[in-house]
Amino acid sequence: MELHEQNNYTIDDIQALIDNHAEEGVHLELKRANALSKENADKVTKTFSAFANSDGGIVVYGVAEDNHVASEYSFVDGNKITTEYISIIARYVQPSIEGLKIYPIRKDGDFSKSIYVVQVPRSDKAPHMAKDHRYYKRNNVESIPMEDFDVKDVMNRIHNPKLGIVACFLTKIPQKFEGQEYSKFSFVAMVDNYGKVMSQNYKLISYFFCIDETLSPKYSPANYLVTKAKSLVIGDMFCTKISTPSIEAIFPNEKVEFGHAEIEVPINEEEKFISKAFVVSTLYWEGGGREDMLYFFNGNDPIYEKEEIAKFIPEHLQQYILG
CATH class of the missing domain: 3.30.950 (Methyltransferase, Cobalt-precorrin-4 Transmethylase; Domain 2)
Known part of the structure; x- marks a missing residue:
């Protein structure tokens, strides 16, 4: 807080x-x-x-x-x-x-x-x-x-909603059978409507970064019908962009889970991945609203200030991601 x-x-x-x-x-x-x-x-x-x-x-x-x-x-x-x-x-x-x-x-x-x-x-x-x-x-x-x-x-x-990214969560998905070569994780953002007006048009864009070129995580949207994904390799950083549009109205004081994604990591890279990966999420909503958040998979405190977030992003992408 x-x-x-x-x-x-x-x-x-x-x-x-x-x-x-x-x-x-x-x-x-x-x-x-x-x-x-x-x-x-x-x-x-x-x-x-x-x-x-x-x-x-x-x-x-x-x-x-x-x-x-x-x-x-x-x-x-x-x-x-x-x-x-x-x-x-x-x-x-x-x-x-x-x-x-x-x-x-x-x-x-x-x-x-x-x-x-x-x-x-x-x-x-x-x-x-x-x-x-x-x-x-x-x-x-x-x-x-x-x-x-x-x-x-x-x-x-007063005529526009006020949204915000309350938190992000990374949860390990239990293995369905023994001998799996990959660990699976679920990512989701929690979005809250702090305003007094219902929000119907909003979008979450998440940039998943891994700051170790030796790792090979696979990111994918949980619902391909409504979510678009694009993979990028930037220098020694692997990045995947996942864009999720609004699918339901968010009423005042309501919280919803949004921006679901799944991540596959080789089992022997799991701990290293958690220590080296993070996501920068940008939430947009009607009326020109915007909020940015950097979430570390290792559990460190999230960052909301653009100037601080920029320190973790390649310089040539800062304008593209943070505006």
């Missing part, structure tokens, strides 16, 4: 930001204590507006940044700046942001050493206007004014 999507925050989470030199970005903004002063109320609503109009995120009040990197504590005096005070400022954003949450953290139980994590969800009621009567969006580490086309695009958000 991404940091901005957690259900709770502790002082350990905040310390980790500082220890790991966390960088501000689309989903994270760090603020010194004085950012919550009355004089800065307009700026507070500007940030809330930007996160709600974009993809959501958290604002951490009580952590200083140096060149957009978490550097040290800048504690808020919780005796003077309260949760209720921040809630009042948030109400200046119009329309109000449903689901905005404020998590107070007191270091060692000391109210004078407080940190406030404000979690702003991606809003289906966007666009949201800040106190200065302008609309904002996130642009990397900044909250910038929205253009007319941005506002119109966000206004259509």
Whole structure:
């Protein structure tokens, strides 16, 4: 789960930001204590507006940044700046942001050493206007004014679904008889509709990579009638592209298994294959939606950030796969 999507925050989470030199970005903004002063109320609503109009995120009040990197504590005096005070400022954003949450953290139980994590969800009621009567969006580490086309695009958000790749699974298929020369695995992605609108037109494209030219896995779609497959050899990397179109509607809050594929690996290569193979999956859906995910067969944590995924893909294919 991404940091901005957690259900709770502790002082350990905040310390980790500082220890790991966390960088501000689309989903994270760090603020010194004085950012919550009355004089800065307009700026507070500007940030809330930007996160709600974009993809959501958290604002951490009580952590200083140096060149957009978490550097040290800048504690808020919780005796003077309260949760209720921040809630009042948030109400200046119009329309109000449903689901905005404020998590107070007191270091060692000391109210004078407080940190406030404000979690702003991606809003289906966007666009949201800040106190200065302008609309904002996130642009990397900044909250910038929205253009007319941005506002119109966000206004259509409520009419489009919001899909996401929740997880991928690689499962070994039991052998049907003794003496088989190949081990068989089943791959599937779990897709969730986070939005409030049913999705009918979506597609999953998966690129299966093996970073060892001595291995010879065979990838195939589980259903040839609806799925297309294409094999490629790229340098010393073997790649198979499998494209799966939508076959059923996904209702709001529904999860479905999708993108089924089967993999055959010589039994004596099984362990090596699991340690050397991965898949990059891209999910598309109506309204221009897209999400990328890199899943390691060895069980390592998946990667969702394009910049990080690109590090595992041959340079000449990065634009083709990640756009």
